[in-house]
Amino acid sequence: MEKPYVVNEGNTDGLPFVEIAGVGNFSVFKTFDCGQCFRFDPTAPRRGGYAVSGVALGRTVSFEQTADGALTVYGADARDFEKIWLSYLSLDTDYDEIDRAVTTALDPDGCAVMRRAAEAGRGIRILRQDPWEALCSFIVSQNNNIPRIKKIIAAMCGAYGEDTEDGRGKAFPTARALADAGEEAIFALRTGFRAKYITDAARRVADGEIDLAAVAREEDFSLCEAELMKIKGVGPKVADCALLFGFGKTEAYPVDVWMKKVAARHFASGPDPRLFGKYAGIAQQYLFYMERYGT
DNA sequence: GGCCAGGTGCGTA
DNA sequence: TACGCACCTGGC
Numbered sequence: 679m680e681k682p683y684v685v686n687e688g689n690t691d692g693l694p695f696v697e698i699a700g701v702g703n704f705s706v707f708k709t710f711d712c713g714q715c716f717r718f719d720p721t722a723p724r725r726g727g728y729a730v731s732g733v734a735l736g737r738t739v740s741f742e743q744t745a746d747g748a749l750t751v752y753g754a755d756a757r758d759f760e761k762i763w764l765s766y767l768s769l770d771t772d773y774d775e776i777d778r779a780v781t782t783a784l785d786p787d788g789c790a791v792m793r794r795a796a797e798a799g800r801g802i803r804i805l806r807q808d809p810w811e812a813l814c815s816f817i818v819s820q821n822n823n824i825p826r827i828k829k830i831i832a833a834m835c836g837a838y839g840e841d842t843e844d845g846r847g848k849a850f851p852t853a854r855a856l857a858d859a860g861e862e863a864i865f866a867l868r869t870g871f872r873a874k875y876i877t878d879a880a881r882r883v884a885d886g887e888i889d890l891a892a893v894a895r896e897e898d899f900s901l902c903e904a905e906l907m908k909i910k911g912v913g914p915k916v917a918d919c920a921l922l923f924g925f926g927k928t929e930a931y932p933v934d935v936w937m938k939k940v941a942a943r944h945f946a947s948g949p950d951p952r953l954f955g956k957y958a959g960i961a962q963q964y965l966f967y968m969e970r971y972g973t
Numbered sequence: 974g975g976c977c978a979g980g981t982g983c984g985t986a
Numbered sequence: 987t988a989c990g991c992a993c994c995t996g997g998c
Contacts, residue, residue: 713979816979823978826996870994875981913981934979970979 679772682749682764684756690724696759698749703773705801706730706743712802712967714923716815716828717835717850725750733835734766735808738847741767753844768803773960780961783954791944792961798971799964805923809890810883811850812924813906816916817875833867856880875911882909894925902927922959931958940969 679702686697710718710730718732727744731752740752751763764770777800781792814834819827831850838851838859856864857880865873882888888905896902902925906917918932931951941948949965951958 819978820980821978821993822980822995823997826978829996865994868995871981871992872994911981915980919979932979936979966979 679774682769684759687756690752693752694755694758695750695752696754696756698751698759698769701747701749701769703777703801704743704747704749704767704769704803706741706749708799708802708967709767709805710741711971712799712963713824713970714805714919714963715807716819716824716831719828724752733842733847733849734805735762736840736842736849737762738842738844739763766806768806771803773803776957776960780954780957780964783957783961784949792964795961795964795968798968799966802960802963802967804928804960804963806926807924808850809894809920809924810853813883813890813909813912813916813920814850814853814856814876814879816919816923817879817909817911818869818872819919820872820875820911820913820916822872830867830869834864834869837863837867853880853883857884872911875909878910879912890925893921899927899929918959922962928959929954929956931962934966936966936969937962940965943969 680700682698682701684696685699688695707728715734717734718730721729721731721740723729723742725742725744727742729740729742731738731740733739738753742750742752751759754763777796781788781796784792815827815831818830834851834856835848838855839848842849856876861873861877864876869876883890888908893902893905896905902921903914903917906912906920907914915932915934918930921927922930922932931954951962954961
């Protein structure tokens with residue numbers, strides 16, 4: 679795999695940017711469209727192509743990609759890219775190798791369904807999001823649709839998030855901030871019946887009753903799940919999404935209605951996620967993307 | 974106006 | 987253990 683590297687950095691209207699070369703098997707569109715994060719929206723690209731802007735890891739940032747695949751990150755210099763965004767975007771991981779593993783995991787000769795899924799989802803990278811943000815966001819996601827999930831999270835950030843460093847946006851609120859706000863205030867953000875779940879999670883995390891950093895370090899995946907599922911409103915789906923998108927646990931395999939459709943339509947039984955091993959979550963994203971967004 | 978949305982907790986067999 | 991159902995809300 680060719681490692682992404684900075685070819686140019688500069689400044690436009692006081693906004694720093696970096697241009698990156700060597701980014702293959704990466705799609706900004708698919709990565710931010712596949713439902714793994716809720717704080718980015720499409721914006722007008724500065725140089726054509728496709729762009730998203732949002733807040734992650736407490737910073738405002740835009741990712742822009744032209745048709746030839748070239749990536750520009752706005753709101754970052756070369757150092758920020760190497761220290762923060764390279765890892766956040768999982769560009770330090772060899773997805774060509776993962777794709778090969780995923781397409782042959784179920785059948786050494788290659789599984790037709792997995793080949794199709796890997797093709798449909800090609801370019802998706804599992805983001806390395808903040809653990810608390812991922813956990814809280816997927817609690818909000820239950821029995822909910824993406825536009826409203828985004829709306830609720832934006833309201834939470836607006837009300838309880840700190841300003842980002844450049845003052846252009848709001849960071850995701852800390853667990854402490856949400857715990858202190860209290861259930862009534864969280865309910866007032868139109869979170870509905872999830873208000874008590876969010877509050878329960880915030881309180882346990884803020885009090886250190888649940889140590890998210892320890893969960894991230896824990897090697898035994900079922901222990902990670904069990905720990906998160908101590909929180910009211912966190913079942914297997916929410917726990918697996920949080921672990922996959924916020925804790926770097928790529929063996930997590932969240933099963934939702936779409937994955938049930940995939941299983942029913944394309945597999946006589948299973949697929950057994952254990953066969954994908956450490957890459958189950960990436961296989962899941964490919965299958966999900968194929969079923970949810972077609973092709 | 975009823976149904977649904979990337980689930981979960983709880984009550985009932 | 988294994989179902990079935992309610993659940994806040996906004997959009998169609």
